[in-house]
Amino acid sequence: MARHDIDVPTLVAAAREGSPRAVARLISLVEDASPKLREVMAALAPHAGNAHVIGLTGSPGVGKSTSTNALVAAFRARGQRVGVLAVDPSSPFSGGALLGDRVRMQDHALDPGVYIRSIASRGHLGGLSWATPQAIRVLDAAGFDIVLVETVGVGQSEVEIVGLADTTIVLLAPGMGDGIQAAKAGILEIGDVFVVNKADRDGADATVRDIRHMISLGDRTEPGLWRPPVLKTVASAGTGVDDVMEALDKHVRWMSDHEELTRRRTLRAANEIEAIVLAELRSRMGDLRGGQGIEGHAAQVVTGVTDPYAAADAVLADLT
Amino acid sequence: MARHDIDVPTLVAAAREGSPRAVARLISLVEDASPKLREVMAALAPHAGNAHVIGLTGSPGVGKSTSTNALVAAFRARGQRVGVLAVDPSSPFSGGALLGDRVRMQDHALDPGVYIRSIASRGHLGGLSWATPQAIRVLDAAGFDIVLVETVGVGQSEVEIVGLADTTIVLLAPGMGDGIQAAKAGILEIGDVFVVNKADRDGADATVRDIRHMISLGDRTEPGLWRPPVLKTVASAGTGVDDVMEALDKHVRWMSDHEELTRRRTLRAANEIEAIVLAELRSRMGDLRGGQGIEGHAAQVVTGVTDPYAAADAVLADLT
Secondary structure, eight states: OOTTOOOHHHHHHHHHTTOHHHHHHHHHHHHTTOTTHHHHHHHHGGGOSOSEEEEEEEOTTSOHHHHHHHHHHHHHHTTOOEEEEEEEOBOTTTOOBSOTTOOOOGGGTTOTTEEEEEEESOSTTTTHHHHHHHHHHHHHHTTOSEEEEEEEOOTHHHHHGGGTOSEEEEEEOTTSSHHHHHHHTTHHHHOSEEEEOSTTSTTHHHHHHHHHHHHHHSOOOOTTOOOOOEEEOBGGGTBTHHHHHHHHHHHHHHHHHTTHHHHHHHHHHHHHHHHHHHHHHHHHHHHHSSSSSHHHHHHHHHTTSSOHHHHHHHHHHHHO | OOTTOOOHHHHHHHHHTTOHHHHHHHHHHHHTTOTTHHHHHHHHGGGOSOSEEEEEEEOTTSOHHHHHHHHHHHHHHTTOOEEEEEEEOBOTTTOOBSOTTOOOOGGGTTOTTEEEEEEESOOTTTTHHHHHHHHHHHHHHTTOSEEEEEEEOOTHHHHHGGGTOSEEEEEEOTTSSHHHHHHHTTHHHHOSEEEEOSTTSTTHHHHHHHHHHHHHHSOOOOTTOOOOOEEEOBGGGTBTHHHHHHHHHHHHHHHHHTTHHHHHHHHHHHHHHHHHHHHHHHHHHHHHSSSSSHHHHHHHHHTTSSOHHHHHHHHHHHHO
């Protein structure tokens, strides 16, 4: 099938029958912002909404890949299919991924119940807010029971992940000053489950205490007051993973009991719609650049004939 | 004059007569995204376009504040009025400025020919792209001959400054591995004048050589081939500042000779218009959030009744 001749219904059907190639193709269409995306999303819509979307975030070095690996194994042991999206923050300059050496979770490479994909987060189309929810939608509609979104906890992505996941796991490690850093980074507000990994190292208990203390100080406002558990793991040895799985189950039940799942998913969909609207408007704006459109107004601003607001009004009229 | 009762023509006239309070008030209106901004910008438009807008950027520790201070003194010695905007990248979380300890250029505190203002760069309204050009416009229209925009060279702001300034000075220091970092950060493409400050330290000549070498490798495409000079200063002692002033003068002449000044200002105005258009569209979108607008569509996406693109179409129709 040539690239210019994509048969969307066939592709979606193949993805739903478990073809990793079809899933990969669909996510590539998302990454490439293909003109076919509209048709793809319409075809996926009736099938989405069944996956438990779990975000996993943390600073570099806390063991995200190892933890993802351990969780994938635990879900597989239950017979659940797992899709993993590893979101790489790309340099705005090189466009390249920082994480060339990331652990690729080789353990699951041959398991047809696991699909693993790295996607770039900082494209020109609005980063996490744009491509990631659509990639999640692909995996969800393709029938994965669990969609695990792993982001490097650097700056904005920690916050953005909240809008993406049903449940957010914040991963920490002892002795990295993570407690204080977490508080600074607003990470306390975004975690539904906190996990101190590498808990066989010195300082693990102190880190757990720090996080618990800070959680107790925060004013979280979820209905029915979900108290985020703070757990310990040694993901490389599989230790503590059962507790994390139990916490994830509890969080899903709590969300269902408090209509929180619907609230979060509606918020996520609203953000996704808004991102698409903005991308469309930017694209229309791009069409107005270069020729007589915006540059013509800009020239009048430079000579003082008009001001930027009046010019913006004129552009808005052209846009819409 | 109460805050709800701003008389824009009086305020603009006072700013043009040299009142620092009026200038401060106008920039606060910009920072606050006041509803009066539209009227302010219309009143300023006929008076803008005379200032030489100079951007000064560099990594923390290279001596930006000291260099700004030295340049301000040099411009003042010529009798030129100088407005300084120090752009502080704010945390997306705290909203606060990182640079509480910045040197506030006390030397010029009592000089009525100098106006110094810190402004936040990372507000919700689009950072540098939104507030800074309007603050520049205020100082320009208020009659400052020179507007110096100092940004901390961290990530994106280095690149954004290019769209803001007529002339961009990139400041470096010896022995900070700045050469290689500069290349990585794309800083080589944005500098019109390179200054190695703290040139009394070891390694200054090597840094100059590195930068010259890298510039010679780059393919800069300015008409008439402006070759960015690489100068040395010890800003704290005033050494080399004359050379920088001469380079700034040369760059202005070169821009005038090659219609580059108009090209850059038109680009800047176009970016400013685009930022205002996007802010307006975001605001309209915000009005559609919360009620039955976007959330209503989002709920249908969650239940699979519709897909995000179809929902986005509906929102676009509501927006325009």
